[in-house]
Amino acid sequence: MSSEVSDAYRVKWMRHFSRVTPFLQYSTAADSLLVCVGNILLLRRRIQINSGTYAISFDELCKLLLTAVRRAQSEWVLDTLDKMRRIKKGEYTLKSHTMVFDDDVKKLIDMLGINVFHGCVAGPRYKNIESFSFEDLRYHIMLYQRGQRMEGVRFDESEAMSAETFLKKYPSKLTEKGLQLLRDEFCNKEFAYHGIYHNNRFLTLTSNDDTLLTLMADVVYEPHGCIWEELERPVYLDERFKPYHIDQSQIKQPTPLSTPRMSNDVNVITRPLKPKVPIIAVTNQQVRLCRTTHEGSCTVECMNKIKEDATRDSSNATDPVAPNEGSVPDMQQSPTDQNQGDDLKSGQTLTDVKERRHQTKCGCLGFNLLKIFRNKADPSSTS
Numbered sequence: 014m015s016s017e018v019s020d021a022y023r024v025k026w027m028r029h030f031s032r033v034t035p036f037l038q039y040s041t042a043a044d045s046l047l048v049c050v051g052n053i054l055l056l057r058r059r060i061q062i063n064s065g066t067y068a069i070s071f072d073e074l075c076k077l078l079l080t081a082v083r084r085a086q087s088e089w090v091l092d093t094l095d096k097m098r099r100i101k102k103g104e105y106t107l108k109s110h111t112m113v114f115d116d117d118v119k120k121l122i123d124m125l126g127i128n129v130f131h132g133c134v135a136g137p138r139y140k141n142i143e144s145f146s147f148e149d150l151r152y153h154i155m156l157y158q159r160g161q162r163m164e165g166v167r168f169d170e171s172e173a174m175s176a177e178t179f180l181k182k183y184p185s186k187l188t189e190k191g192l193q194l195l196r197d198e199f200c201n202k203e204f205a206y207h208g209i210y211h212n213n214r215f216l217t218l219t220s221n222d223d224t225l226l227t228l229m230a231d232v233v234y235e236p237h238g239c240i241w242e243e244l245e246r247p248v249y250l251d252e253r254f255k256p257y258h259i260d261q262s263q264i265k266q267p268t269p270l271s272t273p274r275m276s277n278d279v280n281v282i283t284r285p286l287k288p289k290v291p292i293i294a295v296t297n298q299q300v301r302l303c304r305t306t307h308e309g310s311c312t313v314e315c316m317n318k319i320k321e322d323a324t325r326d327s328s329n330a331t332d333p334v335a336p337n338e339g340s341v342p343d344m345q346q347s348p349t350d351q352n353q354g355d356d357l358k359s360g361q362t363l364t365d366v367k368e369r370r371h372q373t374k375c376g377c378l379g380f381n382l383l384k385i386f387r388n389k390a391d392p393s394s395t396s
Contacts, residue, residue: 021070022048023232024062027240027252030204035062036217037069038232045214046129047074047098048230052217053127053206054081056228071098082124093117103210107135108143110194112210129208129215130198132191132244135179142175147186150176186211187245195225195244211244218244221254 023038036055039048051074054060060077062069075094082090097118104113112129114122122129135143142150153168154176162168168176199205199220209218209227217228225244239249239257251257 021068022051022074023235024067024069025235029056029252033064034058035066036228036230037074038230038235039214040232042214043101044098045216045230046100046103046208047094049129049208049215049217050097050122050125050127051078052228052230053208054078054125056206056217056219057204059125082121085121085124089117090121093121097121102148102213103129103131103215105131105133105146105210106144107133107139107146110134110191112208127208128198129210130195130218131186131210132188132195133183133186134188134191134194136188136190139175139179141172142179145176147180147183150180154180192225192245196220196223199225209244226250226254 022044023040024035025038026033026035028034034055036052037048039045051060054077055062059081062077075091078094079087079090096115100114100118105111106113110130110132112131114129133147145153153163153166154173156162157168157173195209195218198207202220204219206217206219209216211227217230219226219228219241221241226241227244229239229242229249237257237259238251239259240252241250241254242248243250249257249259
């Protein structure tokens with residue numbers, strides 16, 4: 014048996030219109046159609062599950078569904094049910110709101126009195142693309158942008174423009190015409206349940222107070238009290254159709270191709286290869302006053318000059334040159350440089366000495382010159 018389909022299904026219980034009612038939960042997208050059909054029959058009370066049951070096997074589910082199908086061969090029904098649970102992707106066009114299945118699956122669904130719809134129906138404005146599906150439009154636009162086209166399929170500039178407009182306007186795959194057709198199916202009908210293909214899986218659809226609702230049959234919602242979800246917007250309801258809040262941190266990763274509304278999105282959007290906004294590296298650095306102006310932040314030129322001065326000073330400190338006798342001391346031979354060794358002996362680091370030297374160079378040159386002249390005038394003070 015394929016690992017993409019389940020051998021057993023979880024069963025969750027709820028109080029539905031004053032009666033405890035079970036419904037099935039799926040764990041893979043391939044099981045969603047079979048689970049959808051089973052839940053419709055459970056809500057219609059065409060089949061029953063024993064009280065206290067929290068899991069049911071595929072064979073047991075087939076036996077239950079056999080009781081709801083009459084005037085049909087059992088072997089054919091079992092083969093069709095096995096085929097039904099392997100349908101990964103629904104087929105449809107933008108022209109009609111009904112899904113397209115192969116002959117066996119369509120015949121069995123019709124025998125059960127179930128309709129399976131979708132809400133992505135194009136209006137009169139998009140008649141030139143109504144023979145495609147939403148996924149087909151994406152594929153043909155990709156080929157058109159590459160300068161390619163499928164043989165035998167008309168997809169020229171007019172179709173490409175209409176397709177791009179349609180995809181941008183209805184990313185949730187729900188159009189005004191599609192929603193209106195769905196509302197008409199449930200108009201003045203109480204306790205009506207059908208199927209809908211939405212967000213790449215089959216869901217159980219009903220209406221309450223003119224609001225279209227889908228049954229939350231994904232197994233990730235099993236420990237939570239949310240039962241229904243509005244079709245048009247991400248609003249969750251409990252078994253009494255009251256608003257129910259879900260903490261996003263408490264939800265596990267939805268099953269593959271599951272409803273994207275757990276991430277606060279309303280449609281499935283492919284992650285672009287390039288970000289919409291350029292990403293730049295931002296580091297929080299400590300702001301320091303400029304050593305030249307003592308205000309604001311250092312410019313790039315100022316920082317480079319300070320770095321060059323520090324490099325030159327460090328090279329002079331490691332490889333000192335003896336001054337000529339009788340030469341007049343320049344700025345680098347100031348008393349600050351002469352006292353550098355004393356400062357190091359007193360516990361100050363070389364970095365502190367350099368920092369003090371740069372601060373002295375910036376605004377205290379006059380003070381250093383005055384000190385030098387005083388030392389020349391009073392030789393006894395230097396001893």
